[in-house]
Amino acid sequence: MSLKTLKKGEVLYTEGEKITNVYLIQSGAINLCLTRNKKNTDMFQVGSTQILGEQVLINQNTHTTSAIATTETKVLEIPADAFKAQYETGQQMFKVIIKSLVERLKTATADVKSSRMEKDASPCPEDQVAKAFGVIFHTANHKGEKREGRVVIDWGLLRQYSQRIFGESLKRLEQSVNLLVKLKLAMYEMGKDPDDPEGPEMIQKVHFFDLNAIENFFEFYQYYYFKGGKSEVLKIEDTVITILGGLLACAENQPLDRFGIVSVEFPKVVEHFKNELGMNFTPDTLTRLENKGLFTKRRTNSNNDVQLQFELKEFIGFHKNWRVLREVDKWNEKGFVDPSEPEKKPVKKAAAGMSCPSCSAGITAEQKFCGECGHKLQAAA
Numbered sequence: 412m413s414l415k416t417l418k419k420g421e422v423l424y425t426e427g428e429k430i431t432n433v434y435l436i437q438s439g440a441i442n443l444c445l446t447r448n449k450k451n452t453d454m455f456q457v458g459s460t461q462i463l464g465e466q467v468l469i470n471q472n473t474h475t476t477s478a479i480a481t482t483e484t485k486v487l488e489i490p491a492d493a494f495k496a497q498y499e500t501g502q503q504m505f506k507v508i509i510k511s512l513v514e515r516l517k518t519a520t521a522d523v524k525s526s527r528m529e530k531d532a533s534p535c536p537e538d539q540v541a542k543a544f545g546v547i548f549h550t551a552n553h554k555g556e557k558r559e560g561r562v563v564i565d566w567g568l569l570r571q572y573s574q575r576i577f578g579e580s581l582k583r584l585e586q587s588v589n590l591l592v593k594l595k596l597a598m599y600e601m602g603k604d605p606d607d608p609e610g611p612e613m614i615q616k617v618h619f620f621d622l623n624a625i626e627n628f629f630e631f632y633q634y635y636y637f638k639g640g641k642s643e644v645l646k647i648e649d650t651v652i653t654i655l656g657g658l659l660a661c662a663e664n665q666p667l668d669r670f671g672i673v674s675v676e677f678p679k680v681v682e683h684f685k686n687e688l689g690m691n692f693t694p695d696t697l698t699r700l701e702n703k704g705l706f707t708k709r710r711t712n713s714n715n716d717v718q719l720q721f722e723l724k725e726f727i728g729f730h731k732n733w734r735v736l737r738e739v740d741k742w743n744e745k746g747f748v749d750p751s752e753p754e755k756k757p758v759k760k761a762a763a764g765m766s767c768p769s770c771s772a773g774i775t776a777e778q779k780f781c782g783e784c785g786h787k788l789q790a791a792a
Contacts, residue, residue, distance in 0.1 A: 412487055412488060412489050412490075412493075413487075413488045414437070414485060414486075414487055414488070415434075415485070415486050415487075415488050416483065416484070416485050417439070417480035417483070417484045417485075417486065418480065418483060419480055419481065419482050419483055419749060420479065420480065420745065420747070420749065421479070421480050422477065422478070422479050422480075423441060423463070423478040423479070423480065423486065424463075424464075424474050424477065424478050425446070425474070425477045426445060426446060426474055426475065426476050426477045427473050427474065428473060428474050429472060429473055430464050430466065430467050430471070430472060430473060430474055430491055431490070431491055432464060432488045432489060432490055432491055433462060433463070433464040433465060433467065433488075433489045433490075433491055433494040434462065434463040434464055434478075434486040434487065434488060434489070435460075435461075435462055435486060435487040435489065436457060436458060436459055436460065436461050436462075436463070436484065436485075436486050437459065437460075437485040437486065437487055438459055438484065438485045439458070439459070439480060439481075439482050439483055439484025439485060440456055440457070440458045440459075440480070440481045440482055440484060441456065441457050441458070441463065441478050441479065441480055441481070441484060441486075442456050442478070442479045442480075442481045442746055442747065443455055443456070443457065443463075443476040443477070443478055444476060444477050444479065444746050445476060445477070445524065446477055451477070451479070451533075451534070451743075451744070451745065451746030452533060453533075453534050453582070453746060454476055454520070454523055454524065455523065456481065456582065463478060463486075464491065464494075465513050465516075466513065466517060467491045467494065467495055468494075468495065468498055468509065468510060468513050469510060469513050469514060469517065471517070475520060475521075475524070476520070476524075479746055479747075481747050533743040534582075534583065534586060534742055534743055534746055534747070535583055535586070535587070535739055535742055535743055537636065538636070539583070540629075540632050540636070540736075540739055541629045541630075541632045541633035541636065542577075542579070542629075543579065543583050543584070543587045543629075544587060544625055544628055544629040544632075544735075545629040545633075546573045546577045546579045546584065547569075547573070547584070547587055547588065547591070547619075547625060548622055548625045548626045548629060549577075550564070550569055550572045550573050550576075550577070551564050551569065551617075551619050551622060551625075552622055552626075553572075554568055554569075554572055555619070560620075561618050561619060561620050562618075562619045562622055563600075563616055563617070563618050563619075564616065564617055564619075565615070565616055566599075566614045566615055566616055566617055569584070569588075569617060570584060570585075586742060586747060586748045587748075588617060589747075589748040589749070589750040590735070590738045590739065590742060590748045590750075591619070591625065592750040593738060593748060593749070593750045593751075593752060593754060594734060594735065594738065594754060595620070596619065596620055596621050596624055596625065597617055597618060597619045597620060598617070598618040598620070599614050599616075599617060599618075599750075600614070600615050600616040600617070600618060601613065601614060601615060602615040624731050627728055627731070627732065628731070628732050628735050628736075631728070631732045632645065632732070632736070643702070643703065644703055644704055645736060647733060647736055647737045647740055648699070649737070650699065651699050651700065651703060651733070652730065652733050652734065652737065653688060653690070654690075654696055654699060654700060655700065655705070655726060655729060655730045655733070656730060657680075657683060657684050657687070657688050657690070658675070658680065658707075658719075658721065658726060659723075659726060659727060659730055660683065660687070661675045661679060661680050661683050662675050662721075662723055662726075667723060670722075671722055671723060671724050672720050672721065672722055672723070673720065673721065673722075673723040674710075674712075674718040674719070674720045675718060675719050675720075676716060676717070676718055676719075677709065677716075677717040677718060677719050678717070680692060680719055684696075703729070705721070705725070705726060705729060706721070707719055707720065707721045708720045708721070734754070738754070
């Protein structure tokens with residue numbers, strides 16, 4: 412036997428892998444899931460004192476799910492052969508009871524697996540995204556306490572109210588809040604459990620810094636998800652988010668006209684994209700935004716300076732919403748959200764050599780399309 416420590420997100424074993432060990436979880440938590448099309452479909456979560464790999468007792472040779480640590484987890488590894496040998500030395504009555512329980516668990520797991528595969532059982536399915544964040548907004552807005560520009564709510568109250576009133580999954584709720592913490596739209600307040608003052612620190616309250624951003628996101632999502640012909644807006648492209656972020660950086664501290672339109676000097680935009688983002692600002696750059704429903708306008712002022720104009724509030728709203736949606740996509744791919752993981756920052760500069768004329772990502776002579784932005788490339792001479 413040996414003690415193994417898993418980091419958050421580390422895989423203990425994968426679906427279809429031969430069972431060589433039985434694992435006793437000493438601390439932490441393990442998510443059992445199915446992996447389909449690079450997405451993890453949650454089955455259920457197991458924690459301290461529970462066993463994994465017990466199927467060897469009924470002569471099952473491979474794991475039927477993958478096991479991924481959702482926090483730092485310690486497991487005691489017991490060789491499968493040694494575990495079976497120990498089982499065989501037990502009293503007959505206990506052997507019958509244990510085998511019956513393992514068989515029943517196998518049947519229940521198969522039923523859950525079948526149910527999950529019949530529908531989209533991603534951690535946050537497309538038709539549940541708006542609800543997950545709408546529940547957080549309405550609960551915090553209704554039950555939270557307003558303090559100096561933020562809303563604070565007891566963690567237990569948020570969980571209880573969300574589940575009892577809205578029927579929201581506690582696991583989905585927790586991961587949704589993790590996502591908001593990761594984007595710095597919320598913060599956990601940690602502390603000791605009053606009933607266990609000697610125990611570890613636990614989440615006591617959640618501070619929401621911008622409830623309006625959460626409300627805008629779930630309304631944005633439900634509008635484009637249920638509006639026919641608008642789903643393209645919900646397809647996340649890192650390049651488009653980078654372009655939008657670059658334009659907003661150029662517009663920072665610029666005055667607005669009475670219609671909320673901001674004007675930025677076009678040469679400064681081109682220079683910012685080249686120097687800060689490593690991107691060539693081409694006509695296709697703005698076309699990519701237009702394909703998502705965001706439009707800009709060029710105009711020449713009285714000094715014959717070319718300016719780029721756009722509605723600042725609209726661009727800020729789309730940028731915030733796409734950042735949240737990008738993290739939802741990552742959540743569905745990984746199966747959980749790590750609030751301590753830094754948000755992906757745009758790094759677009761290509762290494763020395765050939766680069767895409769649209770986004771400046773590195774390319775090779777053999778490529779027909781840019782792997783980053785999809786731009787059609789001319790054949791190399």
